[in-house]
Amino acid sequence: MTDLLYSEEEEALRAAVRDLLADHCDAPGVIARTESGAPHDLAAWKALADGMGLAGLLVPEELGGQGASHREVAVVLEELGRAVAPVPYLTSAVVATEALLVCGDEELLGRLASGRAIGALAVGLHTAPGAVAKTARLENGTLHGELTGIADAAVADVLLVPADDGGLYAVTADAVTVTPQVSLDLTRPLATVTLDGVPGRRIGDAEPAVRRALRTAAGLLASEQLGVADWALTETVRYLKERKQFNRPVGGFQALKHRLAQLWLEVAGLRAAARAAADALATGEDTDVTVAVAQAYSSPVAVRATEEALQLHGGIGMTWEHPVHLYLKRAKADSIACGTAGAHRAVLAELVDLQSP
Amino acid sequence: MTDAAELRRRTQELLAAHPPATTDRLDFLRARFDAGLAWVHYPEGLGGLGAPRHLQAVVDAELEAAGAPDNDARRNGIGLGMAAPTILKYGTEEQKQRYLRPLWTGEEVWCQLFSEPGAGSDLAALGTRAVPDGDDWVVNGQKVWTSGAHNARWAILIARTDPSVPKHAGITYFLCDMTDPGVDVRPLRQITGEAEFNEVFLSDVRIPDSCRLGEVGNGWRVAQTTLNNERVAIGGMRLPREGGMIGPVAKTWRERPELRTHDLHQRLLKLWVESEVSRLTAERLRQQLVAGQPGYEGSGMKLAFARLNQEISGLEVELRGQEGLLYDDWTLRRPELVDFTGRDAGYRYLRSKGNSIEGGTSEVLLNIVAERVLGLPAEPRTDKDVAWKDLAR
Numbered sequence: 001m002t003d004l005l006y007s008e009e010e011e012a013l014r015a016a017v018r019d020l021l022a023d024h025c026d027a028p029g030v031i032a033r034t035e036s037g038a039p040h041d042l043a044a045w046k047a048l049a050d051g052m053g054l055a056g057l058l059v060p061e062e063l064g065g066q067g068a069s070h071r072e073v074a075v076v077l078e079e080l081g082r083a084v085a086p087v088p089y090l091t092s093a094v095v096a097t098e099a100l101l102v103c104g105d106e107e108l109l110g111r112l113a114s115g116r117a118i119g120a121l122a123v124g125l126h127t128a129p130g131a132v133a134k135t136a137r138l139e140n141g142t143l144h145g146e147l148t149g150i151a152d153a154a155v156a157d158v159l160l161v162p163a164d165d166g167g168l169y170a171v172t173a174d175a176v177t178v179t180p181q182v183s184l185d186l187t188r189p190l191a192t193v194t195l196d197g198v199p200g201r202r203i204g205d206a207e208p209a210v211r212r213a214l215r216t217a218a219g220l221l222a223s224e225q226l227g228v229a230d231w232a233l234t235e236t237v238r239y240l241k242e243r244k245q246f247n248r249p250v251g252g253f254q255a256l257k258h259r260l261a262q263l264w265l266e267v268a269g270l271r272a273a274a275r276a277a278a279d280a281l282a283t284g285e286d287t288d289v290t291v292a293v294a295q296a297y298s299s300p301v302a303v304r305a306t307e308e309a310l311q312l313h314g315g316i317g318m319t320w321e322h323p324v325h326l327y328l329k330r331a332k333a334d335s336i337a338c339g340t341a342g343a344h345r346a347v348l349a350e351l352v353d354l355q356s357p
Numbered sequence: 358m359t360d361a362a363e364l365r366r367r368t369q370e371l372l373a374a375h376p377p378a379t380t381d382r383l384d385f386l387r388a389r390f391d392a393g394l395a396w397v398h399y400p401e402g403l404g405g406l407g408a409p410r411h412l413q414a415v416v417d418a419e420l421e422a423a424g425a426p427d428n429d430a431r432r433n434g435i436g437l438g439m440a441a442p443t444i445l446k447y448g449t450e451e452q453k454q455r456y457l458r459p460l461w462t463g464e465e466v467w468c469q470l471f472s473e474p475g476a477g478s479d480l481a482a483l484g485t486r487a488v489p490d491g492d493d494w495v496v497n498g499q500k501v502w503t504s505g506a507h508n509a510r511w512a513i514l515i516a517r518t519d520p521s522v523p524k525h526a527g528i529t530y531f532l533c534d535m536t537d538p539g540v541d542v543r544p545l546r547q548i549t550g551e552a553e554f555n556e557v558f559l560s561d562v563r564i565p566d567s568c569r570l571g572e573v574g575n576g577w578r579v580a581q582t583t584l585n586n587e588r589v590a591i592g593g594m595r596l597p598r599e600g601g602m603i604g605p606v607a608k609t610w611r612e613r614p615e616l617r618t619h620d621l622h623q624r625l626l627k628l629w630v631e632s633e634v635s636r637l638t639a640e641r642l643r644q645q646l647v648a649g650q651p652g653y654e655g656s657g658m659k660l661a662f663a664r665l666n667q668e669i670s671g672l673e674v675e676l677r678g679q680e681g682l683l684y685d686d687w688t689l690r691r692p693e694l695v696d697f698t699g700r701d702a703g704y705r706y707l708r709s710k711g712n713s714i715e716g717g718t719s720e721v722l723l724n725i726v727a728e729r730v731l732g733l734p735a736e737p738r739t740d741k742d743v744a745w746k747d748l749a750r
Contacts (some may be wrong), residue, residue: 002637002640004640004644005641005645014372051566073672093408133420237732237733241733241734248737251733251734252733252736254736257723257727257731258725259729260727260731261657261723261727262660262733264660264730268636268654269631269632269637269660271641272634272637272638273637275641289671293630293633293634296630297634326452345626345627346626348626348629354607354622354625355611356619356622357614
């Protein structure tokens with residue numbers, strides 16, 4: 001049966017990740033970094049990947065990983081979401097790693113698992129599992145073309161590129177041109193990858209690897225969205241207990257209490273949906289439906305939580321110095337990442353036999 | 358400590374001594390109670406064995422497999438869900454012995470005389486008076502929204518015993534015999550056409566002091582036990598996927614392709630997802646309870662349940678189009694139990710409107726979540742320290 005709780009080990013993992021992020025990713029630091037030319041926090045990434053070994057959670061021990069499951073990865077993503085940490089964890093330790101697990105490339109897996117290399121799947125962040133991804137052209141054994149919307153490509157050492165022959169190719173970052181795009185979410189920036197006659201090593205078939213990687217990402221993204229939404233709710237409740245207007249704490253006004261209570265209810269639902277998805281990915285049971293349910297539910301809730309947080313913070317919520325905008329941007333970008341809620345509902349309609357007219 | 362194996366053994370003993378095929382239904386239920394297998398988490402001698410609550414499932418599975426009769430719990434929801442835990446917590450030894458067994462077997466059905474025309478969400482404002490007279494209390498007042506009063510043998514009742522103190526302090530909790538002279542139950546016809554609720558008029562009803570539950574003036578605290586159990590009961594159901602209100606509408610959708618429209622499809626999928634998430638949230642709450650780490654999700658389950666029931670049943674009436682203009686039957690009926698998903702779509706739509714009112718309105722429940730779960734400041738209270746008799750009415 002689906003286990004929707006957190007184990008003691010998972011709680012211990014959460015505490016360790018939260019501690020580390022408290023040291024590395026405080027909000028003013030994250031905001032300052034977004035204004036620099038290097039938005040990624042590679043020191044935090046090194047501490048997570050190398051220091052704690054978290055980049056290899058999904059990789060079996062004999063391949064240099066931790067041999068853990070999606071349930072533990074989900075807990076890490078909750079904390080990364082709670083801190084809007086600008087690290088390539090979802091892209092490298094989840095998406096690229098999962099694609100490599102399908103292809104069985106042990107050498108690259110080992111490098112990603114140890115954190116010695118950062119990987120990125122060269123598929124637009126918006127792509128839903130099962131959707132057709134844009135491919136590079138294979139001509140005379142080299143890759144050509146321009147792939148846009150590639151998350152964290154700016155810090156990737158290796159890009160996994162789907163090509164028009166149906167293959168997935170490993171390409172070193174040195175061989176391509178990565179041009180940053182101006183991204184809505186400053187903490188998970190996108191880039192255009194230009195391939196101009198680049199040599200690549202075919203590591204397997206693209207379709208199953210990309211599908212599996214994106215399904216896992218969609219399911220676990222719900223946990224990141226839970227972290228974002230939970231931060232927004234917790235922080236807003238804290239602020240509304242403190243902030244006084246009309247000689248009363250603002251949080252004592254019923255109109256606002258009801259909004260927060262309603263939001264709490266939705267976040268409780270998000271937590272159950274995210275846990276169910278993580279468990280389904282770990283056990284392989286009922287995975288497609290559970291992932292689609294989690295994504296269809298999580299995106300609107302996370303966006304609403306951050307939108308409510310902004311509104312209820314009043315003027316301060318509208319400023320650059322208050323971190324709520326980082327969360328709003330992440331939540332909105334996440335609502336498009338790995339397929340919109342509507343795309344997942346359409347998938348669900350097929351899976352549970354509720355056909356469209 | 359009673360474990361699953363021990364419970365299985367005791368259940369088999371019960372079945373051997375009272376074979377369901379040849380034992381009278383009521384005799385079997387009484388024997389089950391006496392064997393401590395009625396509600397295993399209750400104390401010994403009161404239908405239980407002091408075992409962990411979740412082990413009840415072990416007993417139920419064995420009995421079901423053997424074809425044993427059950428106590429038709431839905432017929433006495435208020436008795437089982439609310440009266441029993443309150444009597445267990447506050448009753449005297451005599452009261453527990455007298456009431457719990459026939460309550461559990463269903464021989465005596467219970468109702469709840471709490472709400473009044475002037476005291477609904479502000480329940481502590483109630484005005485029904487109980488005045489001492491010798492060894493009795495004499496009760497006068499009017500109660501309302503009393504589900505099942507027409508089938509009930511007993512009622513849990515709260516009444517004002519001291520109007521000179523602030524409203525929460527002057528209330529006492531009683532067990533009221535519904536067959537007593539002066540108890541007048543009148544059907545209250547609802548928007549569905551049926552009369553599942555009642556008004557209950559109490560005129561010089563004499564309640565012996567031995568039917569008082571808890572101390573004089575402590576009735577509000579006793580009632581909290583009842584009300585907390587009410588919300589747990591409402592949120593604690595375990596359902597399979599599509600087990601709730603979404604089931605009938607999904608079935609209609611699959612069977613009647615000619616009714617489908619794009620707009621309804623989007624709304625149906627959204628509600629299907631929300632129903633599934635609500636089911637997962639309830640399941641997570643149940644797992645937390647079993648693991649001994651109770652969460653707060655129960656406070657919110659009823660809110661989600663009410664909203665979903667209303668949206669889904671509303672959608673189904675629309676989906677049925679021309680048929681949605683019709684209703685199955687407006688005949689006045691007096692149902693024995695509430696069936697939210699029974700009858701047709703129109704009935705479900707109308708009945709579900711009560712889900713956000715009964716057992717605490719959604720507005721009050723949102724306040725409770727905001728204050729007790731999120732710790733936000735309480736509403737300003739102007740009535741807290743004023744004697745009840747001095748409150749403006």
